[in-house]
Amino acid sequence: MERMTRQRRAIEEAFAQAARPLSPAEILTIAVRAVPALGLSTVYRTLRAMEDAGVIVAVQLPGEPPRYERAGVAGAHHHHFHCRACDKVFDVRGCPGGLQRMLPRGFVLEDHSIVLEGRCADCRHAV
């Protein structure tokens, strides 16, 4: 990625506006408003380049294809909330301690992830 193109600008803009982890499909949906001809190939290609460059990081959730978010946000340790109604993922701050205590004897803890499931504010009363 040596050149700044309209499509790349649109993708970066999508991350800036959403302020939450986005799937490739979500990114396409948002960025296509700025660049109607935008193709899914370009989204994937750009995401990979951005990830390699450390600009974004993958957010893996159980049983879900990966989302991506800006590395800056991920810089601070945080976790995620997955809305079961709209399928969107949100960042949540904070982290309960005491995980070390859950560890079986002899196991070494290197990292952890917590995923909260439920309904986001918008889907609070949705079916």
Next chain:
Amino acid sequence: MERMTRQRRAIEEAFAQAARPLSPAEILTIAVRAVPALGLSTVYRTLRAMEDAGVIVAVQLPGEPPRYERAGVAGAHHHHFHCRACDKVFDVRGCPGGLQRMLPRGFVLEDHSIVLEGRCADCRHAV
């Protein structure tokens, strides 16, 4: 699943012996010792039937294909440990509270999952 076959018995036996969540491939590896001709189709078919019957539940980890474990084990609230060296998954008991406090305003918490990553006792010193 109306009939008790050798292959189904071997699969149930695999769960009983392993006492940890197993992937379809792991189940095949273990159960094929009792039934050499066992096919992967049968493993998948049986897993689905067992899941539908509520005998086992799927264990979803971030970025991983599902494992399965007996529902009895899952009856008690617990979480999982994923060994980065051998890729095995283990149950861990306990759960830190305070997750409610991480929730953004207006969000409703329905469930959560915690995945610990690191090295199991066996891989403690592995490369």
Next chain:
DNA sequence: ATGCTAATGGGAATGGATTCCCAATGTCAA
């Protein structure tokens, strides 16, 4: 403005997990 070439788009191809298909096999009620 020009030219080199990186980047695009979209349809085809890939890869891994899972399901389907169906002739052969094995279970179990009678």
Next chain:
DNA sequence: TTGACATTGGGAATCCATTCCCATTAGCAT
């Protein structure tokens, strides 16, 4: 023991996410 039919095995087919291919388009250094 027998027969109806549930179950099996394994190769083909499907599914979905992602990547590849390549002719066309368009940054950007000069």
